[in-house]
Amino acid sequence: MANASKRLQDIPASGTVAISNLVSQLKANGVDIISFSMGEPDFVTPSNIVNSCIESLRDGFTHYTSSLGIPELRVAVANKSVTQNRIPCTEKNVLITPCKQAIFMTALAYLDPGDEVILSDPSWVSYEACIRLAGAKPVYIPTKFEEDFVIDPSLLEAAITPKTKMIILNTPSNPTGGVLPVQTIKAIAEIAIKNDIMVMSDEIYESIIYEGKHLSIASLPGMFERTITISGLSKTYAMTGWRLGWAIAPEIDIKNINKLQTHSISCCVSFTQPAAVEAINGPQKEKDDMVREFKKRRDLALDLISEIKGLECNVPKGAFYLFPKYNVSMSSEELATQLLEKAHVAVTPGSAFGPCGEGFFRISYATSEEQIREGLDRLRFFMNGL
Ligand code: GLU
Numbered sequence: 380m381a382n383a384s385k386r387l388q389d390i391p392a393s394g395t396v397a398i399s400n401l402v403s404q405l406k407a408n409g410v411d412i413i414s415f416s417m418g419e420p421d422f423v424t425p426s427n428i429v430n431s432c433i434e435s436l437r438d439g440f441t442h443y444t445s446s447l448g449i450p451e452l453r454v455a456v457a458n459k460s461v462t463q464n465r466i467p468c469t470e471k472n473v474l475i476t477p478c479k480q481a482i483f484m485t486a487l488a489y490l491d492p493g494d495e496v497i498l499s500d501p502s503w504v505s506y507e508a509c510i511r512l513a514g515a516k517p518v519y520i521p522t523k524f525e526e527d528f529v530i531d532p533s534l535l536e537a538a539i540t541p542k543t544k545m546i547i548l549n550t551p552s553n554p555t556g557g558v559l560p561v562q563t564i565k566a567i568a569e570i571a572i573k574n575d576i577m578v579m580s581d582e583i584y585e586s587i588i589y590e591g592k593h594l595s596i597a598s599l600p601g602m603f604e605r606t607i608t609i610s611g612l613s614k615t616y617a618m619t620g621w622r623l624g625w626a627i628a629p630e631i632d633i634k635n636i637n638k639l640q641t642h643s644i645s646c647c648v649s650f651t652q653p654a655a656v657e658a659i660n661g662p663q664k665e666k667d668d669m670v671r672e673f674k675k676r677r678d679l680a681l682d683l684i685s686e687i688k689g690l691e692c693n694v695p696k697g698a699f700y701l702f703p704k705y706n707v708s709m710s711s712e713e714l715a716t717q718l719l720e721k722a723h724v725a726v727t728p729g730s731a732f733g734p735c736g737e738g739f740f741r742i743s744y745a746t747s748e749e750q751i752r753e754g755l756d757r758l759r760f761f762m763n764g765l
Contacts, residue, residue, distance in 0.1 A: 386512055394504045394731030398715075402725045413754035415742040416725040418553055418700065420617040422672075425665040428616060431657040435650035442649055446641045447633070448475025448625070449652045455659040456625050464585070465598035466608060466627055474633050475647050475655075476640055478583050478611035478624030483509050484639040485579050485607050485626065490515035494544040499530045501702075501732035501739075503553040503581070515544065521735050524704055527693055528555040532566035539570070545577050546570075548596060551584040554732045554741040555702045556677075556695025561594050568599045578606045583624070584698040586615040586666065589674045591696055597627065604629055607636070614698075616658045616666055621651050673699050673744070676751055680744045683755040689762045699745040702729065704738055707765050711740050722761040724754050 382388070399417040406412055423429075435441075447453065453470035460466040460473075476484070482505065490496065492514030498506055500519035507517045518538050522528040535546070546567065550559040571578050578596055585593045597606040611624020626636055640646070677695070684692050684703055692703040705714065711728035718724050718740075727743075729736030744751055 386514070390508050390511060393508070395727055398725055398727055401719075405719075405723075410723060412719075412723050412725055413746075413750050413757060414725040415744065415746065415754055416727055418614075418698075418743045418745065419619040420614060420669060420673075420699070420745045421747060422617040422665075422669055424616060424618050424621070425658075425662075427661050428618070428654045428658045431661075432650055432654035435653045440650050440653065444646045444649045444652060446637055446646045448473065448647060449649075449656075451656050452652045452659075455656045456627070459659050460595075460608070460627055464582075464593070464595040464608070466595050467598070467603050468627050471630050472627050472633060474626045474628075474637055474640065475652065476624060476626060476636075476644070477622040477647065478581070478609055478613065479505065480622075480640075480644060481607075481609045481611075481624060481626040481636070482506070482579070482581065483512075484636045484643070485609070486510055486513040486515070487639055488632075488635045489513075489577065490544060493542060495540060495542045496545045496547060497535055497538050497543060497576075498547040499528070499549070499552070500734055501528070501554055501729065501736035502547070503549060504731050506547050506549075506581075507733070516542075518543070519733055519735070523735075524691075524693065524739075528552065528557045528702070529559060529563055530567070532563060532570060535567060536570050536574075539574050539576070543574065543576055545579055547579050547581065549581040550593070551588060551695075551697025552700075553584065553698055554700050554727065554729070554736065556698040556700040558588060558591055558593075558696040560591075564594050564596050565599060568596055568602050571605060572601045576605070578602070580606055580608045582608060582610040583614055585610055587670055587673060587699060588697040589670075589677065593697075607632060612655055612658055617669065618658070621648075621654075623647055623651050623655050676744045676746075676748060677701070679748060680742065680751050680755060683752065683759075687755070687759045687762050689765070699743055701742040701744060702736075702739050703742065705740065705762070707762075709765075711737055715740055718758065718761055721764075722757040724757045724761070
């Protein structure tokens with residue numbers, strides 16, 4: 380068999396997806412696993428969205444669409460982004476594409492070998508892989524548990540070199556659930572403008588915020604022209620399996636990224652796109668109910684974790700992740716492995732998210748109250764035994 384490309388050789392598979400694959404395999408073998416691993420809502424997609432998709436299939440809407448996405452969806456995304464996010468865009472600034480694909484294509488479209496990309500440590504697992512696959516270098520800015528993992532703009536500024544091409548932001552954050560304060564986002568915007576650096580802003584958890592409000596960096600003066608905003612439907616409407624999202628950027632950037640889309644997936648699945656219009660423009664009650672339910676689960680999980688010896692956790696303001704710190708001398712990889720093998724509870728080791736994630740693990744609480752109680756009970760028992 381041929382060797383994998385040099386580009387790929389030292390890139391690990393996604394830590395989050397690898398654990399989720401392992402959990403599926405264990406479950407298929409009859410092992411009773413409580414999974415806090417994958418970041419995906421356990422709810423089903425609201426029925427108005429599903430029905431719209433079925434209708435499209437029945438109507439024969441089963442062919443390629445424009446690589447940019449159907450016009451109605453580009454308009455719906457643009458309108459939503461103007462009214463809710465205050466991003467000064469029109470449909471011409473929208474490319475319909477899966478969120479992860481948008482991140483991957485943005486890296487390929489803008490990074491050259493030698494370029495540096497600044498990102499927060501810890502950060503979601505695939506940013507580093509996308510940066511490195513494009514030949515560029517990730518430059519991590521350490522953040523602290525005691526400071527709610529909020530990036531310090533002065534550290535960010537100090538990390539800038541003539542090679543810095545891009546800053547990646549992700550608020551609310553995966554894996555910490557942290558929401559960047561408005562002042563921090565404004566300070567980062569000023570630094571980006573002053574140093575002429577582009578920003579890739581991953582806002583996939585924008586609707587799952589319990590305290591405070593979401594701020595899109597592209598809405599700030601002078602930022603639209605240097606920002607690729609990426610978001611989608613997966614988390615907001617429990618549509619992870621639909622693989623549907625978007626990138627919002629100046630037309631020239633949409634043109635560049637779309638070039639990669641035409642050479643890779645061609646377009647998003649056709650019959651899901653009218654359903655995405657329904658998701659954005661249709662009734663929002665089920666979405667609001669889901670967010671309320673996530674908050675209840677967060678509070679429950681935090682309560683239960685506070686009773687576990689050896690764990691400390693701060694209160695995340697968004698997404699559906701907890702990122703507890705543990706006080707046992709063991710790597711997070713080892714802890715996650717033992718927890719899975721001995722207690723049948725799946726979590727993601729903190730080290731998967733960058734060096735500052737060591738000593739932590741990620742819990743996705745987007746699962747039922749019953750599973751949260753049972754899983755955290757097993758976790759308590761496991762921690763007591765260490
Ligand atoms: N973003 C989710 C997670 O971190 C889904 C898996 C992935 O895309 O990495 O679990």
